[in-house]
Amino acid sequence: MQALPAPALRGLLLYGRIANAQAEIGLNNSGTKKPSTPKIIPRAAHNVSRDEFSKSALKVLYRLHKAGYQSFLVGGCVRDAMLGMHPKDFDVATNATPDEVKALFSNCRLIGRRFRLAHVRFGRDIVEVATFRAAANHVDDDHAHDEEGRIVRDNVYGTIDEDVWRRDFTCNSLYYNIADFSIWDYTGGVEDIKQRHIVLIGDPDKRLREDPVRMLRAVRFAAKLDFTIDETVVQAIRQDRPLLSRVPAARLFDEFLKLFQSGHAEKTFELLREHDLFSLLFPATDQELDEDSEFLAFVRAALRNTDRRVCSDKSVTPMFLIGVFLWNPVRKLAAGRRAREKMSESQSISLAAYELSLQQQRRIAIPRRFTVPMREMLALQPRFMVVRGKRAMNLLQHRRFRAAYDFMMLLSEVGQFDREKAKFWSDVQNQSREQRAASFQVAPAGKGRQGRRRRPRRRSRKGDGK
Ligand code: ATP
Numbered sequence: 001m002q003a004l005p006a007p008a009l010r011g012l013l014l015y016g017r018i019a020n021a022q023a024e025i026g027l028n029n030s031g032t033k034k035p036s037t038p039k040i041i042p043r044a045a046h047n048v049s050r051d052e053f054s055k056s057a058l059k060v061l062y063r064l065h066k067a068g069y070q071s072f073l074v075g076g077c078v079r080d081a082m083l084g085m086h087p088k089d090f091d092v093a094t095n096a097t098p099d100e101v102k103a104l105f106s107n108c109r110l111i112g113r114r115f116r117l118a119h120v121r122f123g124r125d126i127v128e129v130a131t132f133r134a135a136a137n138h139v140d141d142d143h144a145h146d147e148e149g150r151i152v153r154d155n156v157y158g159t160i161d162e163d164v165w166r167r168d169f170t171c172n173s174l175y176y177n178i179a180d181f182s183i184w185d186y187t188g189g190v191e192d193i194k195q196r197h198i199v200l201i202g203d204p205d206k207r208l209r210e211d212p213v214r215m216l217r218a219v220r221f222a223a224k225l226d227f228t229i230d231e232t233v234v235q236a237i238r239q240d241r242p243l244l245s246r247v248p249a250a251r252l253f254d255e256f257l258k259l260f261q262s263g264h265a266e267k268t269f270e271l272l273r274e275h276d277l278f279s280l281l282f283p284a285t286d287q288e289l290d291e292d293s294e295f296l297a298f299v300r301a302a303l304r305n306t307d308r309r310v311c312s313d314k315s316v317t318p319m320f321l322i323g324v325f326l327w328n329p330v331r332k333l334a335a336g337r338r339a340r341e342k343m344s345e346s347q348s349i350s351l352a353a354y355e356l357s358l359q360q361q362r363r364i365a366i367p368r369r370f371t372v373p374m375r376e377m378l379a380l381q382p383r384f385m386v387v388r389g390k391r392a393m394n395l396l397q398h399r400r401f402r403a404a405y406d407f408m409m410l411l412s413e414v415g416q417f418d419r420e421k422a423k424f425w426s427d428v429q430n431q432s433r434e435q436r437a438a439s440f441q442v443a444p445a446g447k448g449r450q451g452r453r454r455r456p457r458r459r460s461r462k463g464d465g466k
């Protein structure tokens with residue numbers, strides 16, 4: 001387990017003493033008794049420094065404050081700063097309405113139809129400003145939930161002590177007040193961060209029914225922060241996991257990116273499997289994982305590789321991991337097809353990848369701009385087996401060569417592709433044209449079979465009299 005950095009620990013210990021000295025406010029996580037006054041942790045008693053926040057976020061906070069509005073940072077950025085993990089995106093919460101925010105910033109755009117948010121832009125930096133909202137259960141409206149308890153309406157402005165209860169986890173519900181640099185804690189979030197616990201605010205079953213994506217968020221934060229998912233949440237996930245299949249496929253694609261492209265993909269994958277959620281996201285993959293330990297090793301290697309790339313700021317594309325996840329199901333389907341019809345291995349893989357990506361898209365709406373190159377990348381795999389001749393050499397020029405090569409290298413790393421051939425493909429990339437031609441045993445480019453330049457044959461044309 002990751003230890004809290006020393007300053008963080010000092011702040012939290014100091015806060016513990018202050019909190020004990022404060023009158024108890026009857027904090028209750030069951031959702032029945034909700035304190036309307038927060039524990040306020042003064043600047044001297046916590047470790048969250050303004051240095052952790054971007055200049056843009058601070059500009060927005062100060063301008064709102066100077067105009068007389070309440071102005072807080074909330075959510076992941078406060079949590080991460082408290083843990084000594086440098087936050088990257090900043091969410092501002094305020095009692096100013098979106099139109100009032102817009103009036104304050106010329107560089108502001110209002111987005112969202114159902115619930116309007118303000119985006120204040122500084123170059124490439126965007127600070128999201130949200131007006132306090134009331135939680136669905138605070139709205140005196142029976143129609144705010146559907147028959148399964150899912151939130152269908154939560155578009156009512158509120159106050160900070162309403163806004164807090166609609167948030168998902170206690171660790172995500174801390175507010176940093178720019179007026180005096182204090183932290184407002186309504187839910188016991190500081191203590192849960194100290195304990196490294198993922199705890200849902202209110203009744204876990206109800207909160208997961210309201211929005212089943214919170215199950216994935218619990219796993220994501222547990223992996224990213226190295227936290228333990230509280231037993232109450234684990235139980236609720238066990239009970240409510242089937243509801244995840246009702247979440248719109250488009251929303252699951254966004255969540256898929258956050259789960260697997262944030263630098264903690266391997267841990268996330270293990271936790272998703274542990275809580276039996278992976279099978280709901282990638283059913284065909286999950287079935288293969290149970291049957292084939294080699295495939296599991298390959299998937300893990302790919303996830304580790306993705307994490308390494310993210311950590312060293314290299315680009316990652318979702319098509320690569322989706323290709324990895326679908327690789328075994330595709331190979332099986334392709335082999336079955338070849339047994340019935342006469343076709344090349346590449347062709348059968350391309351067709352199987354098409355079928356499986358359609359099937360997968362019903363769960364997770366992977367855009368075609370990723371499934372199309374993914375198919376090409378998989379269909380190129382058999383071509384790495386052939387290392388002689390012009391067609392083999394031409395593979396180096398293919399627009400998907402790079403991705404297909406990385407994929408093949410990964411297979412070879414886990415012993416699922418011939419190591420010598422993998423080395424051949426690595427070596428030829430650094431060779432001169434002449435060396436390359438020799439490696440593939442073809443005549444050097446521009447030379448005839450005997451090393452002579454061939455004259456282009458004259459084609460007979462109409463009117464040539466031939
Ligand atoms: P990170 O930026 O590391 O992904 P985050 O906590 O900032 O973490 P966001 O998705 O940016 O996560 O959301 C910002 C905040 O909005 C959260 O901290 C949480 O308070 C609230 N929130 C986001 N999604 C939900 C949800 N599905 N249900 C309830 N509250 C949510």
Ligand code: MG
Nearest residue numbers: 075076077089
């Ligand atoms: Mg965030």
